[in-house]
Amino acid sequence: MIHDFTYLKPSSLKEALTMLEEHKDDCKVICGGQSLLIIMRQGLLVTDYLIDIKHIKELDYIQFDAKAGLKIGATTTHHTIETSDVIKKNYPVLVAMENKLASIQVRNWGTIGGNLAHGDPSGDPASVLIALKANIKVGNAKGGRTLTLEDFCVDFFETALEEGEIVLEVQVPTPEAKTGATYQKFNLLESDQGMVAAAAAVTLNGGGKCKDVRVVLGNAGPKPVRIKRVEELLRGKGYDEKLFAEAGKIASEDCEPVTDIHASEEHRRHLLGVLTKRMLKQAWEQAKG
Amino acid sequence: MEKQLLTLTVNGQPYELYINPKTLLVEVIRDHIGLTGTKRGCSTVSCGSCTVMLNGMAVKSCSILAMQAEGAQVTTIEGLEQTGELAPIQKAFIDHGAFQCGFCTSGMIMTAQALLDENPNPTEWEIREGIEGNICRCTGYNSIVRAIDATAKGNYKEV
Numbered sequence: 337m338i339h340d341f342t343y344l345k346p347s348s349l350k351e352a353l354t355m356l357e358e359h360k361d362d363c364k365v366i367c368g369g370q371s372l373l374i375i376m377r378q379g380l381l382v383t384d385y386l387i388d389i390k391h392i393k394e395l396d397y398i399q400f401d402a403k404a405g406l407k408i409g410a411t412t413t414h415h416t417i418e419t420s421d422v423i424k425k426n427y428p429v430l431v432a433m434e435n436k437l438a439s440i441q442v443r444n445w446g447t448i449g450g451n452l453a454h455g456d457p458s459g460d461p462a463s464v465l466i467a468l469k470a471n472i473k474v475g476n477a478k479g480g481r482t483l484t485l486e487d488f489c490v491d492f493f494e495t496a497l498e499e500g501e502i503v504l505e506v507q508v509p510t511p512e513a514k515t516g517a518t519y520q521k522f523n524l525l526e527s528d529q530g531m532v533a534a535a536a537a538v539t540l541n542g543g544g545k546c547k548d549v550r551v552v553l554g555n556a557g558p559k560p561v562r563i564k565r566v567e568e569l570l571r572g573k574g575y576d577e578k579l580f581a582e583a584g585k586i587a588s589e590d591c592e593p594v595t596d597i598h599a600s601e602e603h604r605r606h607l608l609g610v611l612t613k614r615m616l617k618q619a620w621e622q623a624k625g
Numbered sequence: 626m627e628k629q630l631l632t633l634t635v636n637g638q639p640y641e642l643y644i645n646p647k648t649l650l651v652e653v654i655r656d657h658i659g660l661t662g663t664k665r666g667c668s669t670v671s672c673g674s675c676t677v678m679l680n681g682m683a684v685k686s687c688s689i690l691a692m693q694a695e696g697a698q699v700t701t702i703e704g705l706e707q708t709g710e711l712a713p714i715q716k717a718f719i720d721h722g723a724f725q726c727g728f729c730t731s732g733m734i735m736t737a738q739a740l741l742d743e744n745p746n747p748t749e750w751e752i753r754e755g756i757e758g759n760i761c762r763c764t765g766y767n768s769i770v771r772a773i774d775a776t777a778k779g780n781y782k783e784v
């Protein structure tokens with residue numbers, strides 16, 4: 337059962353940040369609430385004040401500029417992202433990820449800022465966005481700061497947000513020429529959370545060698561897990577099936593998944609190895625064009 | 626805890642309610658307004674039986690605070706029928722045997738209607754993906770997919 341709280345509905349971002357400053361010791365922010373209300377109902381989260389920012393239009397936008405990259409406001413819904421023409425054209429991997437995020441009902445109401453602020457390691461967007469080198473802008477009543485999404489994800493359901501701060505914007509740089517990016521999760525029910533997931537981004541140089549690469553695994557540890565040993569292995573190398581197999585092996589060693597009701601640690605390590613191998617290969621082929 | 630005023634429109638009828646702000650949209654629909662066609666199933670955003678349309682979008686009413694529907698137009702299964710005549714999608718569900726126990730049906734139909742409103746000519750795959758947020762334990766889904774497909778093809782045009 338959900339515990340009683342005082343519901344606050346600020347009419348602007350400024351008012352929201354003022355309320356947050358005033359109640360920072362005993363408040364929680366709700367946006368779509370698709371994750372938050374579940375843990376409130378389970379009694380895992382009790383708050384005196386609930387500040388609703390769902391309707392704040394100032395944070396509901398998608399902007400793209402070839403130089404500045406993509407900017408997505410925190411209250412933008414998943415469905416707005418998956419149907420955005422500019423994202424379809426420039427970041428197809430984000431559309432593919434969103435299409436597989438929960439169900440249409442959740443995507444209609446849930447927001448990108450809420451998803452990232454929740455800090456669930458099985459959430460879909462974070463690992464893809466980290467592979468795309470995304471930054472996140474957060475702010476409080478005194479001002480804003482921007483940090484890498486990788487640094488923003490701290491631990492299991494824990495982010496770098498400090499008291500009085502909320503997520504304002506996700507920023508994704510424009511991918512370099514000859515970049516491919518892929519994402520796949522493994523789950524038993526289509527609309528379920530992923531048992532594990534892998535995101536890969538590969539950039540090739542003029543000679544077709546790997547110039548830059550990122551591999552980020554979802555639900556493979558307390559936060560999205562970047563496999564840096566794979567990145568070191570592939571940089572400067574040419575296309576080679578054996579390298580992808582080696583990368584998969586490294587990923588299954590370097591991830592830190594847990595055993596739970598959905599899968600054992602051993603099974604997860606195996607799946608993460610297979611997905612890493614496949615995603616790297618697909619991203620590489622995409623990058624070749 | 627202080628009760629707060631909520632104004633919303635359900636199936637074209639305006640309501641003014643004083644509610645505990647922790648009340649969920651499904652609770653307002655069923656317990657305050659008394660429209661029990663919308664079902665409360667898993668309460669964890671999984672099963673889809675509580676699906677209603679909010680400003681034309683399918684949403685799961687078990688996981689939305691009613692206060693977040695302030696000023697919204699909500700449509701429930703009761704709102705599909707017009708002047709005593711079932712909506713095309715409802716007729717199609719009957720003709721195709723698209724339900725057995727019926728518990729998932731109202732949510733399934735609301736999801737299907739929202740899908741057809743957004744994409745009037747879905748492929749079979751788009752229908753299957755579109756209803757992935759609704760669980761049915763009786764039919765095996767094929768009859769549901771056929772009912773939605775028949776509606777999209779205009780076999781149940783409103784008279």
